[in-house]
Amino acid sequence: MLRMSPRPPQRRVVVPRSAEGAADDFHLSLLGAFELAEGAVPLVLPGGAQRLLAFLALQDRTVTRSATAGTLWPEASETHAHASLRSALSRLDASTREAIEVDVLDLRLAPGVAVDIRDARALAHRLLIVNTVPSAADLTAAAIAALSSELLPDWYDEWAIVSAEDWRQLRLHALEALAASLAEAERYADAVAAALAVIKAEPLRESAHAALIRVHLAEGNQSEALRAFDRYRALLRTELGLEPTPALFALIRDLRPQ
């Protein structure tokens, strides 16, 4: 796979810096777009610093300087990669530097920094626990929004792509589980929204359409269920020249004369 590694765009926001920058004040957003905020204030960061913070956040552990430099600057020599890492670290202002713990050999994101993808992954895993009723706190529009968000879209570094694909698979399964749980709770509008979020992410994913059809059936909307089936069937024929699986036909079998 040929790849390019473009630098992410900088945000053009100038903000006053706080006198103290405790790590607990930082919130790092990687879902939807990169943003580091101190309190409620987004910070301006050069591209190298953004990549460094995002990489450390996704590792969720201590990483050696060598591994960090080699991953973030894979086409540079070891010497140049290390120099690029030192440069990225030196360009962090005093406040932002609080977000990274650095020693001679290792780096890690400071433990107090809140990272949205970590919370979202924990939510996804909770929703995927089998034979467990999710808590009300997990059956929310905010949960749908978090699971609908891509990780660092438009970042094409290999490490970012791999993490993004891992998150994608997790969130699509979690959204389908969420749709089922919301339907069980008779929150049909939200259940439809969750199922549609999966369909939007991958229109040819049959389990997403199955999830939507099941929500309509649970609400007693047989015509909506048939319409959802017919839309998917038409799409599948147009795009791939295929029919849905027997399992999907079985969902609507009793609704339509054979």
Place this chain on the structure above:
Amino acid sequence: MPQDRTGLLIIRVWIEDGSEAPLRASVRHTRDVAAGFQYAITLTDPDATAQVVRRWLRDVLSD
């Protein structure tokens, strides 16, 4: 100074169990990453997928 000839191609693959053709290979590629993916297709055949990749690589080489 000659411009770099680069590109990005991503293949996302999954299996639809029970389908008559269970492979799903979603191929996206671009010659200009900043502009986003310029081509996207989903295929069910491994050889057709490989053909898309080969054609794209030849296009990159021929510039």
